[in-house]
Amino acid sequence: MKTLKIPEATIIRLSVYSRYLTEVDRKGIVTISSGEIAEGVGVSPAQVRKDLAYFGEFGTRGVGYNVKDLRRHILKILGLSVDWSVTLVGLGNLGLALTTYKGFRERGFIITSIFDTDPGKAATKINGVDVMPLERLVEVVKQNRTQIGIITVPAAAAQDIADMMVKAGVQAILNFAPVVLNVPAEIELRNVDLAVNLEVLTFNIGAQRF
Amino acid sequence: MKTLKIPEATIIRLSVYSRYLTEVDRKGIVTISSGEIAEGVGVSPAQVRKDLAYFGEFGTRGVGYNVKDLRRHILKILGLSVDWSVTLVGLGNLGLALTTYKGFRERGFIITSIFDTDPGKAATKINGVDVMPLERLVEVVKQNRTQIGIITVPAAAAQDIADMMVKAGVQAILNFAPVVLNVPAEIELRNVDLAVNLEVLTFNIGAQRF
DNA sequence: GATAGATAGTGATATAATGAACAATAAAAA
DNA sequence: TTTTTATTGTTCATTATATCACTATCTATC
Known part of the structure; x- marks a missing residue:
């Protein structure tokens, strides 16, 4: 149970990532890299990885992230797995x-x-x-x-x-x-x-x- | 013509200050200190002075700020002196x-x-x-x-x-x-x-x- | 199985924002 | 006129955030 302080800017970006991943998932894309997410939402690839790193390791080196998994993880983080x-x-x-x-x-x-x-x-x-x-x-x-x-x-x-x-x-x-x-x-x-x-x-x- | 970078957070706070000053002015208050503004909008007094310092010297040491003047200055800064x-x-x-x-x-x-x-x-x-x-x-x-x-x-x-x-x-x-x-x-x-x-x-x- | 290419995770570094402290100065009081 | 008090403007220190560069490791290919 880490008690790490998370920047609010990170939370806002996570929300934007999840929205973008929903869109990407709808297109049937299975895997995505931090660079592609960065491109899609207008931030740097390092920023995407840093933001996610606060909460765990969700990707696979050399490969990228599974779109559905990552989306689900972010929604969970944001507290959106419940109504x-x-x-x-x-x-x-x-x-x-x-x-x-x-x-x-x-x-x-x-x-x-x-x-x-x-x-x-x-x-x-x-x-x-x-x-x-x-x-x-x-x-x-x-x-x-x-x-x-x-x-x-x-x-x-x-x-x-x-x-x-x-x-x-x-x-x-x-x-x-x-x-x-x-x-x-x-x-x-x-x-x-x-x-x-x-x-x-x-x-x-x-x-x-x- | 300084080309100083102004934090966006400063701009947002200036907007809040101006709103608060409008309220204070309506009560007929003539002079206000950075501490009172800070109290009214929920930031630190140093923050108020820092934000204003980007744009000039609007106060009088030992006294504070003239409410109407400061309000007008901030509106000008925000570009709100015109429609x-x-x-x-x-x-x-x-x-x-x-x-x-x-x-x-x-x-x-x-x-x-x-x-x-x-x-x-x-x-x-x-x-x-x-x-x-x-x-x-x-x-x-x-x-x-x-x-x-x-x-x-x-x-x-x-x-x-x-x-x-x-x-x-x-x-x-x-x-x-x-x-x-x-x-x-x-x-x-x-x-x-x-x-x-x-x-x-x-x-x-x-x-x-x- | 070894190698090359790709990409995540991370520690170090740089930049930005905030907070604390203090010198400067104006008004009020002595 | 001098002293005291209040409060700004500003410098310096601290904290927070973002960027960079490197290492680890996965997949695919030879």
Whole structure:
């Protein structure tokens, strides 16, 4: 049981590798080299091997990696060999987009409950999942043993929702509200700020100024 | 004209600082220290000063930073002192969510054209912007001198759209399709993979295994 | 069975990012 | 006017990450 620190960049790349391997596997290719993976996803071959080396030896020297095996190993590493129960709060346009996003279910993320303050919305059903009022969040999420929460409410409401999710026992939160949330250290928190992504682009476009 | 390399992490933090400063400014606070900013956004004070130091001296020793001034400086650095013309391709749920996302317009990102293959969609109007068929993409984007493209089409179609955007002269692409795109080196490309974000969380939840 | 060619795994090295410490300096107090 | 206090800007040390170059070893061929 090594307690080696794994860079987050490595995790992100593993996720990309697995996606690429799914594609390669679909084409019926059986074996692949680190160089070919590197080519396919835009990194160096050494990087691919280093990333995998954190977790074991998955290849055969002189030959390469078995596509199906490597894919399965990476999915296991990422925790995707089992399904995850996800709750989503905030059924605006973004929330609606995420509840119907096929990429989540494909990777084993099942949205098991949806919450919104709007009583009109809280009567509807999305993909067979009832939309419920916020008051029921803690109860339902606890009951379902939901591990992951997605926040797609306005910035001003996000901290309250995060608090409820923590109270309900989620282990991780994916936050789309453009605000810094405070959660206990044992809760995994990730922020996706859509505007920030555009701002990195505009900075880079104008970066010759510096 | 320094040609100093700026870490991308710095740019992302600057974006967060500016958001936080907007909030602080709204409360009428005039002066702020690096420590207070650090507290507000969850980084170290030294990190805040380091990030700013790449671009100049914006504070006063013994005093701190003027909130309005610093905010304006950062927005300038990020290229947000002017508006940007953005085109969005792929009016699914995610595309629809992004076209109506208020956070973009607030920061000066104006969606000036929308494209979709579906002839039904290509007759509608979102936020006063006509939805047009793909055939018109190159022409319209050129005409508008649109600098940024957002891709929200399925993975299989994404490369074609990217090619069209490049042909039409965009300088940067924000790609939401879960696929690695090939674009010329001079085009700024950023990928937002929603599933990857959840996968980093599930890895971290289960990370005690390593 | 020996040899050549290919490719994984890995230790050493280089680069980048972060953190800690401190000198410089402005404002407030004495 | 001098001293004290606060806080920036910057240097130096540390840590983290990526790259390079080498070794080990597998398969196929002679």
